[in-house]
Amino acid sequence: MNMSFESRSMIGILKVDENRIDASVAIAFKDRFRDLVSGSSGDVILDLARVDFIDSSGLGAIVAARKLLGGDRKLELAGLTPAVDKVMTLTRMHTVFPIHADAEAAAAARIDPAQAST
Amino acid sequence: MNADERGMGPRALISPHFPAQDTAVRDALLRVDATLRSEGIGDDLRDRTQIALAEACNNIVEHASPYERCDDPAITLDIASDRGGIQITLRDKGGPMPDGRLPAPDLPPLDLDDPLSLPEGGFGWPILRSMTRALSISRRNGQNILRFRLPAAEFPGAQGQNAL
Numbered sequence: 080m081n082m083s084f085e086s087r088s089m090i091g092i093l094k095v096d097e098n099r100i101d102a103s104v105a106i107a108f109k110d111r112f113r114d115l116v117s118g119s120s121g122d123v124i125l126d127l128a129r130v131d132f133i134d135s136s137g138l139g140a141i142v143a144a145r146k147l148l149g150g151d152r153k154l155e156l157a158g159l160t161p162a163v164d165k166v167m168t169l170t171r172m173h174t175v176f177p178i179h180a181d182a183e184a185a186a187a188a189r190i191d192p193a194q195a196s197t
Numbered sequence: 198m199n200a201d202e203r204g205m206g207p208r209a210l211i212s213p214h215f216p217a218q219d220t221a222v223r224d225a226l227l228r229v230d231a232t233l234r235s236e237g238i239g240d241d242l243r244d245r246t247q248i249a250l251a252e253a254c255n256n257i258v259e260h261a262s263p264y265e266r267c268d269d270p271a272i273t274l275d276i277a278s279d280r281g282g283i284q285i286t287l288r289d290k291g292g293p294m295p296d297g298r299l300p301a302p303d304l305p306p307l308d309l310d311d312p313l314s315l316p317e318g319g320f321g322w323p324i325l326r327s328m329t330r331a332l333s334i335s336r337r338n339g340q341n342i343l344r345f346r347l348p349a350a351e352f353p354g355a356q357g358q359n360a361l
């Protein structure tokens with residue numbers, strides 16, 4: 080599972096370099112997420128701009144990833160492609176996770192909350 | 198409906214047969230998507246088809262484990278198109294649906310104040326039921342048959358081909 084983590088001041092940006100988060104990679108996603116965020120602190124922005132498909136197993140893995148962060152850290156989503164956005168909306172997960180147009184907008188919103196997008 | 202539409206029944210596009218297994222499902226969905234793309238089907242309808250097919254197939258995979266004593270853990274898809282959208286049939290020889298009925302369409306409850314209690318599953322059937330039309334399940338000769346449609350326009354009547 081190609082995923083990378085970039086630590087910025089106060090936040091981390093976790094980028095998924097895969098086209099799909101589906102049942103065949105859900106467990107790998109959760110394991111890789113755990114490895115990447117351990118040893119860091121602060122909220123995490125999950126950059127999904129490269130992901131053009133997610134199913135309910137992938138969605139469950141993102142929820143599990145959010146829980147791994149514990150109660151003191153937040154998970155925010157960025158760069159939702161149309162199919163991913165559709166699944167988030169249908170399952171009302173867009174009410175659970177703050178959603179940003181892209182990772183840079185998400186990071187900028189931390190500096191200037193007035194720029195918080197969508 | 199004009200004369201043209203009356204004469205145009207569903208047209209079979211692709212009928213893959215593959216093991217009820219995660220990576221085989223992924224490959225089959227990608228083949229279906231490539232076929233729909235080559236037929237000129239638009240992004241939105243293709244996305245909805247992928248989402249619905251994934252949930253329907255994943256459900257079969259989950260219930261095709263060796264413990265179910267299924268001697269042929271495979272899925273057969275039939276994908277057809279007509280002017281109103283995409284018609285899908287899935288066949289498998291796994292165990293029957295409990296009670297022979299479709300599971301409830303309700304999403305699992307979300308407690309926004311307690312993120313650590315969020316549900317990690319239970320989304321599949323609600324997604325499938327809200328995204329499709331004419332969803333039905335039947336069982337014949339030890340085979341489950343799941344059928345549904347993806348309308349060409351997400352909100353038929355609001356715009357596009359189904360407006361008339």
